[in-house]
Amino acid sequence: MIFLMRRLCVHTITTKPLSLEDCLVQFPQRGVSGITIWRQALEGRNLGTVARQVRDAGLEVVSLCRGGFFPATTPAGRQTAIDDNLKAIEQAHAIGAPLIVLVCGAVPGQSLVESRKQIAEGIAAVLPAAEQAGVKLAIEPLHPMYADDRSAVNTMRQAHEICDALGSPIAVGIAVDVYHVWWDPELKAQIDLAGQTGRLHAFHICDWKTPTTDFLNDRGLMGEGCINIKQISDWVDATGFTGHREVEIFSNKWWSVDQNEFLDQIASTYARLYS
Ligand code: ZN
Secondary structure, three states, X not given: OHHHHOOEEEEHHHHOOOOHHHHXXXXXXXOOOEEEEEHHHHOOOOHHHHHHHHHHOOOEEEEEEEEEOOOOOOHHHHHHHHXXXXXXXXXXXXXXXXXXXXXXXXXXXXXXXXXXXXXXXXXXXXXXXXXHHOOEEEEOOOOHHHOOOOEOOOOHHHHHXXXXXXXXXXXXXXXXXXXXXXXXXXXXXXXXXXXXXXXXXXXXXXXXXXXXXXXXXXXXXXXXXXXXXXXXXXXXXXXXXXOOEEXXXXXXHHHOOOHHHHXXXXXXXXXXXXX
């Protein structure tokens, strides 16, 4: 069982009603070995203390969520985004997170091509600080339904193109989230390419429900929807990826139930999926 669960990571946003302290107690009790910390969970906290608390809980910090949101219609707006990402790099370094997930951003009314250019420029601007801090950056392609205001990067191909445009720095890779890319006919080939280029930095799991009643907050627990999670996991593993499988679920439904029972379900569902 311990071997089975050694790659299970849960995002703090998945159990949003729990405090960080509760996560640090409840996650290990289910055999969860990794935690991805959302920045709102850090507000008002001493980051050195958080790093120690996580270590004491026996959890590995898998990543910090999230940076990005680089595009803006004004230079001042783009600089604000760069400053915020520099702050995220400092936070990641302080809590011992080796990776920051980038939700890259988009601006309604601005062309996606222009937004992607600004995303590449934004990443380039923060890359030296990330490299110096030993923190990697993962571009997370988002489902095209978010192309208006959350991300102009909607496929793994586009994420690869940004990595290429940056000169393929080791620090910049891709976060594969099944919710966002499961539909992509190129998915296997792009995962293979991510493996070959050393860009497969993170793997997020949840499910796509039918019908989806809320574009943001109606993600499913694995098995509740139509994504062939095991198939995609096998493609990811076939590249040599041995990192955590991160359960990232935004769900008004699941946030409204007892979070301890929800965590029990996450653990048992995960165990069934990967046994
Ligand atoms: Zn994700």
